[in-house]
Amino acid sequence: MTGRTDGDEAILTEIAVLSDLWGGLPEAEDAVRLAVGATAARLGSQVPADAELSVALADDATVQRLNRDYRNKDRPTNVLSFPAAHGALLGDVIIAYETLVREAAEEAVSPRDHLVLLTVHGLLHLLGYDHLTEPEAVEMEGLETAILAGLGIKDPHAGGRTMPEGPDARP
Numbered sequence: 001m002t003g004r005t006d007g008d009e010a011i012l013t014e015i016a017v018l019s020d021l022w023g024g025l026p027e028a029e030d031a032v033r034l035a036v037g038a039t040a041a042r043l044g045s046q047v048p049a050d051a052e053l054s055v056a057l058a059d060d061a062t063v064q065r066l067n068r069d070y071r072n073k074d075r076p077t078n079v080l081s082f083p084a085a086h087g088a089l090l091g092d093v094i095i096a097y098e099t100l101v102r103e104a105a106e107e108a109v110s111p112r113d114h115l116v117l118l119t120v121h122g123l124l125h126l127l128g129y130d131h132l133t134e135p136e137a138v139e140m141e142g143l144e145t146a147i148l149a150g151l152g153i154k155d156p157h158a159g160g161r162t163m164p165e166g167p168d169a170r171p
Contacts, residue, residue, distance in 0.1 A: 003130075010040030011090070011123075012052040019059035021097040028057055031112045034151065042147050046127055050088040054125065055095070063096035078103055079118040080138035081125035093122035113153045120147050
């Protein structure tokens with residue numbers, strides 16, 4: 001687990017690697033930090049000055065168990081966000097390795113770039129964004145697109161809706 005490395009980090013980010021599978025993506029922690037920094041920079045004043053975030057790099061089995069226990073959906077998903085009740089901690093983002101790698105291959109993007117997207121997506125949820133309705137999805141996807149463009153990552157939504165609204169929305 002690693003924490004903030006310098007005083008300039010906008011969101012204190014703790015990263016826990018919960019699965020050895022993440023050894024297949026050695027740049028994972030750097031990608032998470034890049035995503036968090038870009039999101040914080042884009043949203044500026046929407047991010048509390050003392051914000052903290054926990055990111056868990058997990059596997060499908062762990063995410064499936066959490067998805068079942070907390071969302072009543074007994075299947076893995078790519079990313080889960082659990083907002084904190086109050087205080088500086090924004091909450092937890094948990095990302096499933098196998099689903100990330102499979103989706104990256106299906107979408108013809110690098111696993112690193114997909115990890116950046118999923119981190120941005122999870123963090124946006126913790127900052128109050130959602131995609132349950134079409135207007136919410138348009139706003140959230142627009143932010144994702146802008147944040148990723150600033151990092152030189154192609155628009156994940158260019159081909160149409162990749163995260164449909166509604167109760168079975170992905171993620």
